[in-house]
Amino acid sequence: MLTAICGINWGDEGKGKMVDLFSADYDIVCRYQGGNNAGHTVINDKGKFILNLLPSGILREDVVNVLGGGMVIDLKHLTEEMGRLREHGIRITPENLKISDRAVITMPYHVRLDCLEEERLADKKFGSTRRGIAPVYADKYMKKAFRMGELLHPDVMYARVKDIVEWKNLTIVGGYHSDPVTVEEVLEYFKTYGEPLKPYICDTGLYLNEANKAGKNIMFEAQLAALRDIDFGIYPYTSSSSTIAAYAPVGAGVPNLKLDKSIGIMKAYSTCVGEGPFVAEYFGEAAERLRALGGEYGAATGRPRRVGPFDVVASRYGIRCQGADEVVLTKLDILSDYDEIEICTGYELNGKIIKEFPYPDALNYCKPVFEKVKGWHCDISACRREEELPEAARDYVRLLEKLCDCRISYVAVGAERDAVIKRG
Ligand code: GDP
Numbered sequence: 001m002l003t004a005i006c007g008i009n010w011g012d013e014g015k016g017k018m019v020d021l022f023s024a025d026y027d028i029v030c031r032y033q034g035g036n037n038a039g040h041t042v043i044n045d046k047g048k049f050i051l052n053l054l055p056s057g058i059l060r061e062d063v064v065n066v067l068g069g070g071m072v073i074d075l076k077h078l079t080e081e082m083g084r085l086r087e088h089g090i091r092i093t094p095e096n097l098k099i100s101d102r103a104v105i106t107m108p109y110h111v112r113l114d115c116l117e118e119e120r121l122a123d124k125k126f127g128s129t130r131r132g133i134a135p136v137y138a139d140k141y142m143k144k145a146f147r148m149g150e151l152l153h154p155d156v157m158y159a160r161v162k163d164i165v166e167w168k169n170l171t172i173v174g175g176y177h178s179d180p181v182t183v184e185e186v187l188e189y190f191k192t193y194g195e196p197l198k199p200y201i202c203d204t205g206l207y208l209n210e211a212n213k214a215g216k217n218i219m220f221e222a223q224l225a226a227l228r229d230i231d232f233g234i235y236p237y238t239s240s241s242s243t244i245a246a247y248a249p250v251g252a253g254v255p256n257l258k259l260d261k262s263i264g265i266m267k268a269y270s271t272c273v274g275e276g277p278f279v280a281e282y283f284g285e286a287a288e289r290l291r292a293l294g295g296e297y298g299a300a301t302g303r304p305r306r307v308g309p310f311d312v313v314a315s316r317y318g319i320r321c322q323g324a325d326e327v328v329l330t331k332l333d334i335l336s337d338y339d340e341i342e343i344c345t346g347y348e349l350n351g352k353i354i355k356e357f358p359y360p361d362a363l364n365y366c367k368p369v370f371e372k373v374k375g376w377h378c379d380i381s382a383c384r385r386e387e388e389l390p391e392a393a394r395d396y397v398r399l400l401e402k403l404c405d406c407r408i409s410y411v412a413v414g415a416e417r418d419a420v421i422k423r424g
Helices: 015-025 076-085 109-122 133-142 149-154 154-175 183-200 204-213 245-252 284-294 312-322 331-338 360-365 393-402
Strands: 002-007 027-033 038-046 048-053 064-067 072-074 097-100 104-106 218-221 263-266 271-272 306-308 326-330 341-351 352-354 367-375 406-414 418-423
Touching: 002 015, 002 027, 002 183, 002 245, 002 312, 015 218, 015 263, 015 326, 015 406, 027 204, 064 204, 072 076, 072 133, 076 104, 076 183, 097 183, 097 204, 104 133, 104 149, 109 133, 109 154, 109 183, 149 154, 149 183, 154 183, 204 218, 204 245, 204 331, 218 245, 284 306, 284 331, 312 341, 312 393, 326 393, 331 393, 341 360, 341 393, 367 393, 393 406
Parallel strands: 002 218, 002 263, 027 064, 027 218, 064 097, 072 104, 263 326, 326 406
Antiparallel strands: 038 048, 271 306, 341 352, 341 367, 406 418
């Protein structure tokens, strides 16, 4: 069984929690894109964990975790993340963590370039997480990046260092007038943070193919979400990688395998970190109230998230892009405080109501159309069966299911692992 767990909205839907829960039925959890630019927060019996690079399956003893070739890996960040988990008693060995030899290495100069560019942009900045993600993906496609597998072939790698450093300095020194990168600091980075990771590096495509043949269940865990996808998202306010479920087999290293299922994670309201058009956005008191109720601050950066009500137009588009067979509706409990709940059911563009998500540039001219439904106004976080939910909450779930035209198979009502309702 090959399943992708992906985000339907702008990210931060609670994918980490759901992967953590679902991983009980999987032998392998594999990240297939992105880097340490987002964070999954997982709360379970072992504690509270923020995972930026490691798959959420790392918190389960018997799950093998894979960092796929579509990823970009900051070696220092990974080393520190592994260290933090080990301090909490989490076992991480080459047996339960495998890093693709095709994955690209995020270098300290990528992080520096990311910061230099955001500073240059000043008030026109993109809201980058400054983790070097755009510069490293750019280098990947320029064929000037280092890959994990090169750590196993140091002669080839070291021969490229001088040329790449020279080339990078054309931009860093020539363009940004910043201090040059040196060959020595690059070699030092590989020695300090690359060498110890060598035992974990392998051909994860081969590993996953063999595991699949042996009948193992494999889950692909996406970072970010449909509206942040480099091709289908709100470009240029997107991430630099493909967050789409269909990319999972490619980014994991198994382009020959087909997904059996795509499960979308969709939030009961909307949040968006950083810049870019966000049609259904709340401002002022309405925003502060929802942000406080949902604790909407970025896991990786601590930045306050922009918030708004559930957006049917964007979510339907997200479901289509992800080819979602079913969705999990998360954070329903956060809406318990409201007497009436707003839903964005359409966008008004040039005097017309549209229901399909437009080309991103048109979003700047769209106005949200809000409709109101009755709230339930009571705590639902202890509910574990659908019948236990108040009628208004059940109606809200049914309404979103109908408006989005996709089955809602689970509803999450709290941050804890078991705070989930499986629908009949
Ligand atoms: P991810 O990147 O998609 O995994 O999302 P984040 O981890 O950034 O944000 C999700 C946050 O919401 C985390 O702190 C989760 O523990 C929490 N969370 C997930 N599902 C629920 C839920 O149903 N209710 C509540 N209250 N919190 C949830």
